[in-house]
Amino acid sequence: MPSTLFSLLFLFLFPFSTLSHLFSPPDNYLVNCGSAAPTTLVDYRPFAGDLAGNRSPFSPSPRAVSLRNDNPLPDSPSIYHTARVFTSPARYSFPVTDKGTHIVRLHFHPFNSSTLDLGRAQFHVLLNGHVVLSNFTRLVSGSRNPRIVEYLIWIDADSLVLVFVPNRDSKLAFVNAIEVISAPKDLVPDTAQYLSPSNVEKFEGFNKQVLEVVYRVTVGGVKVTPFNDSLWRTWIPDDRFLKTSVGSEKLYFGGRIKYHVGGASREVGPDNVYNSARLIKSKNDSVPSVNMTWVFPVVGGYKYLVRLHFCDIASISLGLLYFNVYVNGYLAYEDLDLSYITKSLASPFYADFVVDGGDVDSIGALSVDVGPSQRSIPHAIDGILNAVEVMKLNNSFNSLDGDVCADFVMKSWSTGNNTSMLFTLLAAVCIVLSLSIVIRRKLLVSRESVSWSRLPVNSSDDSVVKN
Ligand SMILES: *[C@@H]1O[C@H](CO)[C@@H](O)[C@H](O)[C@H]1NC(C)=O
Ligand SMILES: *[C@@H]1O[C@H](CO)[C@@H](O)[C@H](O)[C@H]1NC(C)=O
Ligand SMILES: *[C@@H]1O[C@H](CO)[C@@H](O)[C@H](O)[C@H]1NC(C)=O
Ligand SMILES: *[C@@H]1O[C@H](CO)[C@@H](O)[C@H](O)[C@H]1NC(C)=O
Numbered sequence: 385m386p387s388t389l390f391s392l393l394f395l396f397l398f399p400f401s402t403l404s405h406l407f408s409p410p411d412n413y414l415v416n417c418g419s420a421a422p423t424t425l426v427d428y429r430p431f432a433g434d435l436a437g438n439r440s441p442f443s444p445s446p447r448a449v450s451l452r453n454d455n456p457l458p459d460s461p462s463i464y465h466t467a468r469v470f471t472s473p474a475r476y477s478f479p480v481t482d483k484g485t486h487i488v489r490l491h492f493h494p495f496n497s498s499t500l501d502l503g504r505a506q507f508h509v510l511l512n513g514h515v516v517l518s519n520f521t522r523l524v525s526g527s528r529n530p531r532i533v534e535y536l537i538w539i540d541a542d543s544l545v546l547v548f549v550p551n552r553d554s555k556l557a558f559v560n561a562i563e564v565i566s567a568p569k570d571l572v573p574d575t576a577q578y579l580s581p582s583n584v585e586k587f588e589g590f591n592k593q594v595l596e597v598v599y600r601v602t603v604g605g606v607k608v609t610p611f612n613d614s615l616w617r618t619w620i621p622d623d624r625f626l627k628t629s630v631g632s633e634k635l636y637f638g639g640r641i642k643y644h645v646g647g648a649s650r651e652v653g654p655d656n657v658y659n660s661a662r663l664i665k666s667k668n669d670s671v672p673s674v675n676m677t678w679v680f681p682v683v684g685g686y687k688y689l690v691r692l693h694f695c696d697i698a699s700i701s702l703g704l705l706y707f708n709v710y711v712n713g714y715l716a717y718e719d720l721d722l723s724y725i726t727k728s729l730a731s732p733f734y735a736d737f738v739v740d741g742g743d744v745d746s747i748g749a750l751s752v753d754v755g756p757s758q759r760s761i762p763h764a765i766d767g768i769l770n771a772v773e774v775m776k777l778n779n780s781f782n783s784l785d786g787d788v789c790a791d792f793v794m795k796s797w798s799t800g801n802n803t804s805m806l807f808t809l810l811a812a813v814c815i816v817l818s819l820s821i822v823i824r825r826k827l828l829v830s831r832e833s834v835s836w837s838r839l840p841v842n843s844s845d846d847s848v849v850k851n
């Protein structure tokens with residue numbers, strides 16, 4: 385087949401490091417919120433400003449302003465130097481051309497301007513009718529690291545809509561940057577295995593759940609940044625989740641990772657993730673009797689997806705590695721034989737398990753154990769793990785953050801703002817207006833400042849009177 389020949393040729397001609405960014409998503413919106421100007425990150429991705437004219441996904445809301453950090457940390461990426469600030473519910477709408485799973489990332493890095501401390505913001509975020517954040521407040525101005533949340537959501541509709549709803553006490557919401565990206569078709573499967581106390585069941589319709597990435601961990605390696613990931617993800621090292629390192633060792637593999645059809649693709653996990661691992665090794669005539677155990681704290685009341693990534697980068701030949709895998713103490717795989725599945729060494733494979741995260745309102749923990757099985761062989765590798773992802777599934781309220789539904793969130797805004805709040809609101813509007821004037825003066829491009837000038841008009845005849 386010519387296309388196969390072509391891809392072979394392609395693989396041959398290009399060093400594999402350049403292949404890591406070959407995935408080109410049909411929908412790919414990268415928004416630098418609160419800015420008129422585009423900016424480019426170290427991973428070379430361009431983020432467009434959300435002030436730009438007609439094609440902006442942002443529908444200007446009367447009380448939304450843009451805010452600039454006058455004293456950004458010297459090494460902080462430029463998307464965190466501005467924020468879009470909301471004092472009433474506001475929405476971004478992204479046209480969807482490619483139905484299916486989408487990746488949504490929201491970036492929050494609060495800062496203190498002369499007039500507003502974004503650290504005091506408290507708000508809810510809705511994603512196509514799902515509550516993804518409620519009373520979101522775990523943010524501190526001036527902290528070094530931004531807070532990035534990531535969701536995977538199946539989109540059947542023509543658009544993906546994000547709604548920011550300030551909470552009635554703080555009346556303040558913000559966002560620094562938004563990413564909306566079509567996911568590769570193999571990223572979220574339609575079925576997964578559900579490990580329950582009694583048995584293993586099939587979880588149908590898995591790809592229709594909304595997922596929140598809770599942990600994305602590369603085992604035995606160093607942090608992988610968006611620059612080195614095929615889907616611009618971040619993978620953190622596993623050390624803080626590993627219960628004890630006794631009996632296990634880290635391994636780095638300098639060879640080539642052999643992706644194959646039916647296994648993990650490079651979009652499921654990049655080379656930089658599969659080329660490191662932690663393993664159990666038998667050095668003499670006996671197979672060690674130990675497990676490698678990782679523990680992931682989670683919020684109770686939800687189901688979680690545990691995705692385990694394996695790639696035998698350690699064995700000296702096929703057919704020598706057999707081990708057991710436990711998730712939450714349940715035997716997920718007995719005598720897992722990667723050679724049989726992948727037919728080659730250094731070839732990645734992943735497995736998805738859904739488990740319960742404990743009682744509502746409790747702090748639960750998910751555990752992953754990897755250890756030798758009955759078939760493990762002395763003088764060989766007797767257990768390996770390359771990466772773990774933990775994702776939270778929406779609950780029956782269609783929420784990822786509490787037992788609240790989207791209607792309740794919207795009502796909490798409208799009922800919370802009665803006439804007794806008018807003066808507070810007027811004060812807020814005044815701040816907003818004066819800010820907008822300051823910001824308007826700073827705008828360089830005239831086209832954007834035209835669309836912005838509608839703001840004072842809207843505020844006086846719409847928002848204030850209605851409330
Ligand atoms: C932000 O500024 C306010 C007033 O200037 C101050 O009270 C507050 O502590 C500042 N917050 C941070 C986190 O710097
Ligand atoms: C990308 O990965 C290489 C090693 O594979 C590493 O040397 C480099 O620092 C990484 N770059 C970034 C920006 O993380
Ligand atoms: C094999 O080595 C382990 C330590 O690595 C030791 O505890 C064990 O007794 C040894 N077994 C034999 C049969 O020598
Ligand atoms: C490994 O973990 C599993 C599940 O928690 C447990 O049943 C098994 O006994 C452990 N094996 C060892 C050697 O600790």
Ligand SMILES: *[C@@H]1O[C@H](CO)[C@@H](O)[C@H](O)[C@H]1NC(C)=O
Pocket residue numbers: 592593594687777778779780781782
């Ligand atoms: C997640 O939400 C969907 C509706 O969008 C619902 O059908 C599904 O049951 C929810 N998942 C869970 C685990 O409750």
Ligand SMILES: *[C@@H]1O[C@H](CO)[C@@H](O)[C@H](O)[C@H]1NC(C)=O
Pocket residue numbers: 508518519551786788792793796
């Ligand atoms: C937010 O918190 C307030 C007070 O703690 C509570 O009354 C309200 O119901 C919460 N709203 C949501 C959507 O969780």
